[in-house]
Amino acid sequence: MSAVACEAPSRPVSPGAAGLQPGVATFVWGAWAVMLVLTLVYVGKFGSRLPYYDDWDVVPVLTGAEPLTLAYLWEPYHSHCMPLPKLALVSLTRLSSLDFRVAKFFHVALFGALAAALLLTVRRQRGHHEFADVFLPLFVLGLAQWECYLLPSCINLIFTSVIAGTYLVLLANGGPRVSGRRAVVMAGCLALLPLCSAAGLALVPALTLWLAPVGIFHCRAADAPVRRQGWLVLALIAVALVLSGLSVLSLRQPGQGPAPHEPAKVLACARQVLNMLFGAPVPPFATRTAAVVLLLLAASGTAWLAAWWRQPGERLALLGFLAFSLGMGCLVGGIALGRVDYLATAVYIPRYATLQLPLGCCLYVFWGRYGGRCAPAAQMALLLVAAVTFAPNLRDAWESGDSRRQALRTFEADLNSGLSPAQLAERGAGHVYWAEGKDDFARYLLMWHERHPAAYGLSHPSDASGRARATRTTAATRGPVAGGGADRALRTSVQSDR
Structure with missing residues (x-):
């Protein structure tokens, strides 16, 4: 059963690609550095040491007027159970003598680390960088996330996206069969998601459907350490499910429930949320962005079916990507269902771009691994959309x-x-x-x-x-x-x- 620990094979590097690799790698990582500096400059220019709107609600605990207790951490806040982000925000702000800029720079650091991890992932997949890899820093560190950069209380959304992105990196770096150690870390990410936000809850069911069989597979291994890792995976999944259940119970209010909405209206709102994937839908890109996103999703589904047919040895990993995509679909659907009335009056909500960030990264990584000859064109299309929307996002x-x-x-x-x-x-x-x-x-x-x-x-x-x-x-x-x-x-x- 030692095959459970195999890793993903890298594509062989062609002589032409190998010759271009040093210059391309410098260009790609230079773009990462430029985007990181741009975002840090943005936060330094527009960030304030003072709280702003929702940030003020943390002041009683920050100042010690109210104690930092488990009840406070678990208490729902604006339809979110977010004990982990609350604890992080209070700790960061106290350590900085109540300077809220520290939390803002922390947000940038998290996204910078995620972008770097994704770049290393695609480098490992194909053995070299390509110009299209600039998409990852341009997308992850782009200013479509400006609201979460300037509002420390959005740390719950940052944590959700970064943890989901970490799960994606682990999935993409795995082989046809996921190693026990990797599965344990992925299960740890799963257990953290319910502690971050309601958005994290939306991801748990779909990810569990794939990760639980992986844990069971390891529990049946002949190697004792692998079996222990399998049981640990199942234990962490159980923790994730229990925390999810407790969060749902905490968020429920007696006599209240989601208002009924017409399915067509909910679908229209889901399309509107997807339209925010690349940031501000500023004319003339508003309707075209949604069309491009839907086209990319449809093309990715076709590529998934082709890979399922042609690469039977990759089917476990393919199911992992499918589960991740379904989880992101549940998140988009949850936003559309829960914010139908509001979405009817708002064109763009920056925080929803932040929450969908793992979906765009998943599309890029998936095409790099399973796109075959179409991979360069698909990844370049993603880069083109990110480049076209960069200026509107920067202006907004x-x-x-x-x-x-x-x-x-x-x-x-x-x-x-x-x-x-x-x-x-x-x-x-x-x-x-x-x-x-x-x-x-x-x-x-x-x-x-x-x-x-x-x-x-x-x-x-x-x-x-x-x-x-x-x-x-x-x-x-x-x-x-x-x-x-x-x-x-x-x-x-x-x-x-x-």
């Missing part, structure tokens, strides 16, 4: 980041001017926190002021010159913000999950 991210920065600069000036928490809540509600939550906002500000005065404002209230400068800054920046420039994306993104 820059405009949204600028309006958000204006709102936070104005509020920071108010902090420096020595206003009371009640006054700050009155001025900041609707710009950096929910307009209907002034009382909660004032309470959070009071906790912040009493327990962490150094982080509360950049200048001391007794500094008269500091207050005068802050007042002038407030007057200079209040105009565009009060005129609706606080954050134009709030109406189409953040409020959708409240």
Whole structure:
């Protein structure tokens, strides 16, 4: 039974490809470095040390006004059970003396590591890099994810996508038969998904259908260590299922359930969500992007059937890719079903692009492994779509980041001017926190002021010159913000999950 540990064979490198490999590899990894720097610059330019909207809800625990307990970590937040992201956000922000920029840079670091892991995966598959591999850093580190970069409370979505992406890397690097050690790590990823978000829950059933038989297969191996690994896989799957059940029970509210919707309307919303795969559907790319995504999915299905017929030795891995794709389909369907009414009023929601990131990566990796002669064309098509949508995504991210920065600069000036928490809540509600939550906002500000005065404002209230400068800054920046420039994306993104 030693065959369970075999690895995926790499495609032989042709002489021409080998000759081009050094230059192509430099170009691909240079693109990764450029995209990483661009994203870091974006966060450095538009990120603020202060909380923003949902971030303020973490302040009671951050300041120690409320204890960090298991009940708090497990408590549902905006239809998500997210104990792992909550713990990470609280830990990162406390270690940084309540500077929320650290969590934002952490988000970029996670996506940078995922993009690098995917590049190493495709390099291993074919034995060399190709120019089309630029798709991976362009897609993963692109600014279609700008909202999750600038909003630390979106860490649950970041964790979901990164863990799912890690699972994909393990699947793609495996051979026709998955090794016991690899299966254990994949099962560990599965157990973490229910701890991240409702989106993670959507992935668990489909992934379980494939990983459970893999675990059973290892349990029947002649080698004792492999058998132990198989039992560990099944134990982790059981943990994932139990956590999923507990999350569903926590999210259920007596007397409430999903409102019935017409199937045609749900399907239209699912198509709309898929349209966000590559980011902002800005004209003239809005309808064409959806058509390209559907065409790529259909072509991938055809390639899967061809590989199933021609490569019987790869059928276990093919079923793994199918299970991953079905899991992503469940995620898209869950978003469409749960956000039907909202999707009818919003064209683009950046966080949904982040959640679908593993799907785009799966398409690229799948074509590299099973596309045969069509693989270069399919991967180049993915790169072309990512390149065409790069400029609209960059423009949307820059405009949204600028309006958000204006709102936070104005509020920071108010902090420096020595206003009371009640006054700050009155001025900041609707710009950096929910307009209907002034009382909660004032309470959070009071906790912040009493327990962490150094982080509360950049200048001391007794500094008269500091207050005068802050007042002038407030007057200079209040105009565009009060005129609706606080954050134009709030109406189409953040409020959708409240």
